[in-house]
Amino acid sequence: MRPEIPDHPGPDASSPQFSDLEEALLAVDRMRAGRIIEAACAASSPVSCIETLIVPVLEEIGEMWEQGQVALSQVYMSGRISEEIVATMLPPGSPERITQPKIAIAVLEDHHTLGKRILLAVLRAGGYEVTDYGSGVTVDSLVERVLQDRVEILLISTLMLPAALRAKEAVTRIKEAMPEAQVIVGGAPFRFDADLWKETGADAVGRSASDTLTIVRGMAGAVVS
Amino acid sequence: MTGEMTPAERTAVTMEFEEPDRVPLFLLFTIYGAKELGLSIRDYFSRPEYVAEGQMRLQKKFGGDCLNPFCYAAVEVEAWGGEVIFAEDGPPNAGLPPIRSPEEIESLEVPLVEESPGLLFGLRTIELLKKQVGDDVPIMGSVVSPFSLPVMQLGFDAYLDLLYGEPDLFWTLMKKNEEFCVEWANAQVEAGATAVGYADPLASPDMIPPDLYRRTGFVVARRTIPRIEAGVATSLASARALPIIDDLAGTGSVGVGVSAFDDLATVKRQCAGRLTVLGNLNAIEMRRWTPAQAEAEVKRAIAAAGPGGGFVLSDNHGEIPWQVPESVLMAIAAAVRKWGNYPLDWVSG
Numbered sequence: 399m400r401p402e403i404p405d406h407p408g409p410d411a412s413s414p415q416f417s418d419l420e421e422a423l424l425a426v427d428r429m430r431a432g433r434i435i436e437a438a439c440a441a442s443s444p445v446s447c448i449e450t451l452i453v454p455v456l457e458e459i460g461e462m463w464e465q466g467q468v469a470l471s472q473v474y475m476s477g478r479i480s481e482e483i484v485a486t487m488l489p490p491g492s493p494e495r496i497t498q499p500k501i502a503i504a505v506l507e508d509h510h511t512l513g514k515r516i517l518l519a520v521l522r523a524g525g526y527e528v529t530d531y532g533s534g535v536t537v538d539s540l541v542e543r544v545l546q547d548r549v550e551i552l553l554i555s556t557l558m559l560p561a562a563l564r565a566k567e568a569v570t571r572i573k574e575a576m577p578e579a580q581v582i583v584g585g586a587p588f589r590f591d592a593d594l595w596k597e598t599g600a601d602a603v604g605r606s607a608s609d610t611l612t613i614v615r616g617m618a619g620a621v622v623s
Numbered sequence: 624m625t626g627e628m629t630p631a632e633r634t635a636v637t638m639e640f641e642e643p644d645r646v647p648l649f650l651l652f653t654i655y656g657a658k659e660l661g662l663s664i665r666d667y668f669s670r671p672e673y674v675a676e677g678q679m680r681l682q683k684k685f686g687g688d689c690l691n692p693f694c695y696a697a698v699e700v701e702a703w704g705g706e707v708i709f710a711e712d713g714p715p716n717a718g719l720p721p722i723r724s725p726e727e728i729e730s731l732e733v734p735l736v737e738e739s740p741g742l743l744f745g746l747r748t749i750e751l752l753k754k755q756v757g758d759d760v761p762i763m764g765s766v767v768s769p770f771s772l773p774v775m776q777l778g779f780d781a782y783l784d785l786l787y788g789e790p791d792l793f794w795t796l797m798k799k800n801e802e803f804c805v806e807w808a809n810a811q812v813e814a815g816a817t818a819v820g821y822a823d824p825l826a827s828p829d830m831i832p833p834d835l836y837r838r839t840g841f842v843v844a845r846r847t848i849p850r851i852e853a854g855v856a857t858s859l860a861s862a863r864a865l866p867i868i869d870d871l872a873g874t875g876s877v878g879v880g881v882s883a884f885d886d887l888a889t890v891k892r893q894c895a896g897r898l899t900v901l902g903n904l905n906a907i908e909m910r911r912w913t914p915a916q917a918e919a920e921v922k923r924a925i926a927a928a929g930p931g932g933g934f935v936l937s938d939n940h941g942e943i944p945w946q947v948p949e950s951v952l953m954a955i956a957a958a959v960r961k962w963g964n965y966p967l968d969w970v971s972g
Contacts, residue, residue, distance in 0.1 A: 426787055466863065466884075471783050471831045478784075507710070509719055512779035534708075534718070559907055559944050560713030590861065590883065590907035 413438070419455045423476035424468060431479050435487075444487035445494050445525065452480050453524045453611065460520070460608020473607060474512065477519030484523045497527045499550035499618055504531035504540050506554050506568065507561040513585055514555045520607040521614060528553075537564055541571045549579060551617050553610065554600070556585035562594060569599040580617045582610060629759045630688035631817070637932040638854070638877060638899045646929050646963030649901060649937040650687040650952065651763070652678065653694060654714055654945055659684070664945075665709045668694055671744055675751035682760065685956045688935075690756065692748040693765035694741075696822065699807070700775040702739035703731075712945045720778040725785050728796045733803050736810045746814040753815025764816030765941075766808045768823035768857075769800030769847055770840035776800075786831070786839065793839070801847050808851040818854040820941065821847075821876065827862030829884075833870070841870050848875035856880065856901060861940045865890050872897040883908075883939040887927040891934065899933045904955070906938035910946040914954035921958035926970045929963065936963065 415438040422430040439447030459476050462468040488494050501521070505514050511533045521528050531543055544552055552572065556562040562585060569581050584604035588595050595603035601617075604610030628636070628644045636643035656677020657667035667673050678690045697707045697717040706718035722728065736742045752762050767775070773782040773796060785793050808819045825831060826840045848855045856878030857871050863882045864871065868890065871879050881890050881902030891900050904920055912920070921936065928934040936959055943952065962969070 466829070469828055469830055469832045469835075471786070471835070474780065474783055475787060508716060509708075510717075510774075510779060512783075515780040558713050558716065559910070559946060560710055563946070586861070587907050590905055591911075594907070 426475045457608040460606040464606050474516050480523035481519040501551045502529040502549040503553040504535040505533035508557045509533045510557045516607045537568045551580045554583045559587045562587035565598040640933040642932045642965040647688040647935045648959045649689045651691045651941050652681045653942050671747035674748045689761045698741040701741045702734040717775040722777045725792050728792045733799050749814040761817040764811030764819040769804045770843045771823050771825040805850045812853045821855050821857045824860040824862050827859040828866045829862040844874035868893040891928040901935045901937045903939040906940045912951050917951045917954035918958040922962045
């Protein structure tokens with residue numbers, strides 16, 4: 399859990415840094431993005447900087463993808479660059495990283511990992527610690543690991559329809575054993591059929607990385623409060 | 624021409640941007656033939672005779688206007704040393720990427736079609752189908768574009784890192800993939816394929832920005848497609864095409880597969896006289912359509928893109944999922960015969 403830290407307010411969404419960072423990330427300009435964040439965050443703590451600048455910019459980029467205004471590659475590269483910068487501000491294991499609730503992610507029955515990679519980058523850029531269960535994960539193995547690790551928020555990424563349908567079995571078994579666990583499903587089949595996620599019994603569907611980040615923030619707040 | 628056309632005639636006329644007897648229907652079955660033959664998917668793909676038989680039965684059952692010997696995309700990455708993972712109710716999928724680090728690209732050897740069992744299987748399937756239908760029914764060959772194949776060769780994230788960060792290695796890989804793609808496509812044409820589908824999902828603005836596509840995948844497509852000795856239709860495999868229609872028309876493609884997220888009427892206007900439009904029934908939603916919904920979707924698509932020809936009714940991805948009930952496919956087939964007969968007097972405007 400993130401400790402309470404007295405803080406100076408960071409930049410807000412109307413600040414020039416916001417649009418500058420967005421532009422730098424969409425242009426995949428690592429150096430410029432690093433300079434903007436360094437300058438913008440000089441007067442605030444890393445946590446404040448992440449929450450008031452980096453996360454909102456990533457959320458905006460995710461929304462632009464949902465509206466067809468930017469490409470998936472830009473969402474991915476923005477997340478990767480932000481993740482790298484945040485790792486220097488809040489190194490893994492840093493006490494300011496958000497370790498509660500326990501979050502994990504897996505690609506169910508598939509080795510296409512881009513969706514998971516984007517989510518990991520965006521969540522880690524948001525300061526969250528996330529356990530990566532990898533790709534090609536079967537229902538049996540996923541259920542076993544989730545129960546063993548007492549995961550509180552699970553993200554299931556899928557690419558093909560059969561895996562999306564199989565998520566139902568995973569969700570059912572996890573919730574039978576741990577009713578308090580929250581599950582978010584995502585991936586292409588859920589975009590092409592807006593109601594498909596309801597069949598899985600999941601608590602939510604993440605339609606983009608930023609959407610998922612918002613959902614995780616809401617769930618995390620509820621779990622730890 | 625009077626009377627009912629053959630599927631090949633119907634398709635040829637629409638691709639000339641004229642109205643045939645009715646809208647052609649391409650039901651692109653891959654694994655569905657296993658269900659028809661009562662085989663597991665793995666068994667179905669163990670003999671070309673099964674796939675050919677499955678295609679023939681499905682064509683007869685639903686009255687589609689093409690045959691689709693394509694088995695699964697992972698067959699290409701298998702030729703490059705990758706693994707294929709079979710499922711009970713879904714398409715065989717690519718396993719872990721065979722190229723583990725970008726440095727391996729330099730020494731990568733282009734596989735030969737004649738030394739790749741999976742590709743030879745595909746060629747034999749085409750030959751069997753050609754023997755049965757001659758020139759009456761179009762046989763669609765398929766290739767994954769050199770530009771999109773690395774998603775399976777390297778993994779999507781590693782490929783994006785390469786695309787953005789390692790231009791020299793990227794172009795080295797493209798050169799090798801282009802050679803493979805042209806050889807594989809032309810082998811299918813020689814075996815009897817009437818046309819070739821060029822699957823290039825990475826070209827979509829959903830995947831990479833159009834300006835990056837114009838500097839990369841577009842250049843690759845313009846070098847590759849003209850070397851394929853048959854008509855080529857580009858498919859973006861469910862991803863949107865509209866913002867790059869002009870580019871796709873400049874690649875040498877004669878057709879384009881359109882996403883359920885594209886506005887079909889706008890795409891049709893944009894393509895007019897340049898590209899035949901294939902699409903855009905939502906293959907994922909289709910599994911829970913009622914027959915009435917299926918008819919409504921067919922009607923919507925024909926109204927949007929049917930007038931004037933240059934349109935083939937199809938799904939938006941290039942594959943009918945295992946989970947789609949036959950009743951829905953029957954309803955689609957009936958609806959195209961009810962609403963797709965030219966002239967389309969019921970379509971206003």
